[in-house]
Amino acid sequence: MVIADKYEMVCGLEVHVELQTKTKIFCGCTTEFGGEQNTHVCPVCLGLPGTLPVLNREVVNYAIKAGLALNCEIAEFSKFDRKNYFYPDLTKDYQTSQFDLPICGKGGLEIEVDGEKKWIGITRAHMEEDAGKLVHSGETITTSYESSVDYNRAGVPLLEIVSEPDMRSIPEVLAYLEQLVQILEYTEVSDCRMEQGSVRFDVNVSLRPIGATTFGIRTETKNLNSFSSVRRCLEYEVARQARVLDAGENVVQETRTWDEGKGITLTLRSKEEAHDYRYFPEPDLAPLVIDQEWVEGIRKTLPELPVARRARLQGLGLSAYDAGVITSGKAMADYFDTALSYYSDAKTLANWVMGDVTRLLNSNQCSVADSPISAKQLAELLELIDKGTISGKIAKSVLEEMYSTGKDAKIIVKEKGLAQISDEGALLGIIDSIIAANPQSVEDYRAGKDRAIGFLVGQIMKATKGQANPGLVNQLLKQKLS
Amino acid sequence: MAISREDVEYVAALARLELTEQETQEYTEQLNSILDYAAMLEQLDTDNVRPTAHAVPLHNVLRKDQVNESIPREKALRNAPDADEGFFRVPKIV
Numbered sequence: 355m356v357i358a359d360k361y362e363m364v365c366g367l368e369v370h371v372e373l374q375t376k377t378k379i380f381c382g383c384t385t386e387f388g389g390e391q392n393t394h395v396c397p398v399c400l401g402l403p404g405t406l407p408v409l410n411r412e413v414v415n416y417a418i419k420a421g422l423a424l425n426c427e428i429a430e431f432s433k434f435d436r437k438n439y440f441y442p443d444l445t446k447d448y449q450t451s452q453f454d455l456p457i458c459g460k461g462g463l464e465i466e467v468d469g470e471k472k473w474i475g476i477t478r479a480h481m482e483e484d485a486g487k488l489v490h491s492g493e494t495i496t497t498s499y500e501s502s503v504d505y506n507r508a509g510v511p512l513l514e515i516v517s518e519p520d521m522r523s524i525p526e527v528l529a530y531l532e533q534l535v536q537i538l539e540y541t542e543v544s545d546c547r548m549e550q551g552s553v554r555f556d557v558n559v560s561l562r563p564i565g566a567t568t569f570g571i572r573t574e575t576k577n578l579n580s581f582s583s584v585r586r587c588l589e590y591e592v593a594r595q596a597r598v599l600d601a602g603e604n605v606v607q608e609t610r611t612w613d614e615g616k617g618i619t620l621t622l623r624s625k626e627e628a629h630d631y632r633y634f635p636e637p638d639l640a641p642l643v644i645d646q647e648w649v650e651g652i653r654k655t656l657p658e659l660p661v662a663r664r665a666r667l668q669g670l671g672l673s674a675y676d677a678g679v680i681t682s683g684k685a686m687a688d689y690f691d692t693a694l695s696y697y698s699d700a701k702t703l704a705n706w707v708m709g710d711v712t713r714l715l716n717s718n719q720c721s722v723a724d725s726p727i728s729a730k731q732l733a734e735l736l737e738l739i740d741k742g743t744i745s746g747k748i749a750k751s752v753l754e755e756m757y758s759t760g761k762d763a764k765i766i767v768k769e770k771g772l773a774q775i776s777d778e779g780a781l782l783g784i785i786d787s788i789i790a791a792n793p794q795s796v797e798d799y800r801a802g803k804d805r806a807i808g809f810l811v812g813q814i815m816k817a818t819k820g821q822a823n824p825g826l827v828n829q830l831l832k833q834k835l836s
Numbered sequence: 837m838a839i840s841r842e843d844v845e846y847v848a849a850l851a852r853l854e855l856t857e858q859e860t861q862e863y864t865e866q867l868n869s870i871l872d873y874a875a876m877l878e879q880l881d882t883d884n885v886r887p888t889a890h891a892v893p894l895h896n897v898l899r900k901d902q903v904n905e906s907i908p909r910e911k912a913l914r915n916a917p918d919a920d921e922g923f924f925r926v927p928k929i930v
Contacts, residue, residue, distance in 0.1 A: 375901050382904025391922045395912050396904070412901035433889040440852060442926040455889070489923065496930055502923035505912075622930075630850055640894040 361561040361599065363592050364569055365527050366519035368556040369534060370512050371544045372484065373416040378509035379483050380407030380450065380639075385511075387550050391504035399483075399509035401445030406638050409434075413511040414642065416543040417457045417481050418652045420513055423541045423659060424476055424534075426461030428649050434481075434636040442501065443485035445508055453633040456480035457642065462518075463537065464661065465529035474530045475518030484510040494613070513543070519558065519569065524588050531555070531581055532682075536660045540684045554579050557587055560605065561595045570595075571605040575612050575619050587612045591619050663687055670700035679708055685723040696733035699740075706736065710750055714757045727756045735763035747820055748772050776823040778830065781814075784822070785830055788813045799835055807831065839867045 378385055381398035398405045421428050435453035458479035465472055486505040492498035515534065521527045535553060539546045546553055560572035575591060578584050595605050610619040658666070660681050667677040667690075681687045690707055697703055711732060715722055735752060738744050744752065744767055755766045767773055775781055788810060789796055798806035807828075814827050844864045848855050855863065909922055918925040 377901050377903050382899075382902060383906045384903050390909075392909050392912050392924070393922075394906050395909075396906050400912060408897060408899045410901050411898040414898070431889075438850075442924075442929060488929070490929075499928050501926050501929055502920065503926060504923055630846075632850065635889050637891065639890075640892065640897040641889045643895045 360563060361592075361596055362522060362564050362566075363524075363588075364519050364560050364562060364572070365521040365588065366558045367517045367521070367527065367530065368558070369515045369517075369531070370484075370554045370556075371420075371515065371538055371546070372552045373413055373511040373513055374542065374544050375410055375412045375416065375511055377410055379410050379413050379481065379511035380509055383509065387547075389506050391502075391506065394506040395508070399445065400505060401447075407450065409639060409642075410511065413481055414457070414644070415652060416511075417479065417513050418644065418649060419541050419656065420515075420538060420543045421458035421461065421479055422649070422653055422656060423537045424458070424461045424463060424479065424515065426476060426479060427459035428644060429455060429457055429459055430645070431455060431641060431643055432457045433641040434639045435633045436636050437482075437631045437633055439631060441485070442503055443488050443508070445486065445505060449482060449485065450636055450639070451482035451514075451633075452480035455641075457644070458515075463530070463533050465526060465533055467523070467525045467529050472520075472526065474520045474526070477516045477518055479513055479515040482512050482514060484508065484512050524585055524592075527557075527588060528581055528585060531584065533660070536682070536684075540657055540659055540687075542657075542684075548580050551579055555584050557584060557591070559588060559591055559595070561592065561599060570599075571607050573605065573608055573610050573619075575610045576622070578612055583612060583614060586617055587619060590617060594619070660687075667700065667704075670694075672700055672704050676701075676704045676708065680704060683722070685721060689722050689725065689729045692729035693733045696730050697736050699736070702736060703733070706732065706753075710753055714754065718757070726758075726760045727753070731756060731762055738763055738767065742774060742776060742823065743767065744772055744774050745820065745824060748774070772821060774823045775818055775821050776826055778826070781818075781822055781826060781830055782834075784814055784817050785827070785834055788817060789834060796835065807835075838871050839864060843867075 372385070375385055377383060378399055381396050383394045383396050383399055386394065398407055418428055432452065432455045434450055436448040437451045437453070438448045440447055456478045458476075460478070461476040462473055463476070465474055484507050486503050486508040489502040489504070490498035491500050491502075517530065521530060535546050535548075538544045538553070544552055555578040557575045557578060558572050559575075560570040562568070562570040573591060573595070575587050578587055591610070598605050606621075609622045611622040612619055663681045664674075664677040667680060668674060672680070679686075680690045686707070690703065693703055693707070694700060711725070711727065712722075714720075714727075715725060720726070732753075735749055735756065738752075739746055739749050748767075749763075752763050752766050752772065755761070755770075756763060759766070792810060792813065795806045795809050799810070810831060811824065811827055814822055814831070815824065841860060841864050844860055844867065845855070848860070848863075913919040913922070913924065916924045
């Protein structure tokens with residue numbers, strides 16, 4: 355991004371994602387969200403003296419799976435370390451994390467912005483424990499005189515995914531995040547519920563004069579929890595840094611916090627007080643040795659990833675845009691694929707899924723995973739249109755009926771007598787009566803006004819409650835009038 | 837000396853320890869003597885020895901992802917200096 359034609363932005367991201375295990379990383383407490391405060395705790399996750407952590411095997415499995423999906427090297431040997439700092443959301447005064455030997459090494463993913471493809475590198479990904487949750491007495495942490503702590507989240511497993519400083523614009527950052535979250539969702543290592551804080555972002559950004567080859571001084575804004583916060587934070591921070599540089603001053607290297615309400619970033623702590631974490635190997639946990647067999651076993655469980663899925667759908671005739679919408683969420687993509695196994699016209703199917711089905715779901719605030727119309731039922735409805743049993747227009751009302759009753763299309767069509775009238779005898783009777791009732795239109799048509807036939811067709815459709823076969827009506831009407 | 841007074845003051849600050857003048861002096865000496873002792877290891881050839889990650893030759897100590905019962909909240913909060921409405925309560929943070 356060029357800011358006032360002077361600066362280029364350089365951005366790297368740290369993404370913390372909660373892994374979808376049943377229990378915490380080092381103890382058997384549940385990871386379930388939304389429990390009453392301090393009810394999902396035990397001596398281990400409360401950091402009581404004399405307790406010992408034991409690593410959850412599923413955390414390692416998920417970390418390997420995410421790493422493979424992000425093209426990372428999986429370390430044969432990896433270990434945990436203590437990251438020491440004092441903060442009341444930590445029970446032990448250190449966070450159990452991974453320092454120099456993380457489970458996932460270099461990887462990356464490809465993004466596309468305005469048709470241009472770009473590789474964004476991933477430096478590493480490591481396992482660590484989440485901290486507890488603080489509730490401040492005041493509006494912000496700095497205006498609070500005390501805080502309340504809930505340790506239900508303390509010890510929930512996290513994977514921290516660190517990118518290279520490869521992004522040069524806000525659209526690139528958002529494309530990277532969307533890709534990343536999609537991959538995490540597709541691999542089912544996380545539920546990726548951002549509104550519940552399952553994914554959180556730290557944004558590192560600096561500016562440099564265009565053409566410069568070294569990086570400028572960066573700031574890190576911590577704990578953003580939505581794509582829109584990341585976008586707004588970057589817009590603010592880039593403009594702020596540009597003003598500092600324009601004034602001939604230096605950006606201060608510091609950690610900042612995002613004020614969602616005001617839409618600004620604020621100093622949290624500067625480099626002078628920066629934490630020296632004094633990492634050292636965690637003596638309470640044995641190292642991890644991951645052999646090829648373990649990795650390959652997990653590789654076999656990898657699903658078709660978003661990029662591959664989009665390519666396949668485009669191969670079936672979908673536009674890049676449609677393929678992007680269908681694959682934007684795993685639930686939607688799965689719904690589409692299931693329907694596709696019963697109904698082969700991908701383009702028609704995509705139109706229905708993205709159009710009427712999505713509209714119905716949205717207006718009922720229902721997720722596609724909970725859709726009362728199954729993928730198979732949708733496919734059956736489309737079959738009825740193709741066979742000429744019902745028109746596309748009738749199908750839309752049948753779909754709504756399916757949504758509210760959960761019944762199959764065939765049953766609704768039968769119960770309501772919605773089947774298309776394709777019986778020539780029946781149609782001719784109706785056509786005759788419409789012709790008799792509209793002499794002016796008949797005269798107009800015969801005088802060469804082609805549009806008049808549209809009015810007559812409309813009247814016939816109305817008389818049949820839309821059930822007349824429109825093609826047949828057109829054909830018969832023209833025969834009658836000629 | 838390998839460890840200076842400033843180092844001791846810095847580490848003390850990180851550990852939130854307030855040291856007297858005399859303690860700072862004492863700890864500087866003590867820490868240096870510990871390091872001098874450990875420096876004996878430098879006489880060994882460790883070129884082909886991998887750094888030790890753990891003192892016990894164990895690896896992959898793992899458990900199943902199986903939920904165990906948590907403890908009652910009253911117990912969790914029992915040792916807290918201050919608690920309110922099921923929360924631990926802490927003084928002003930920053």
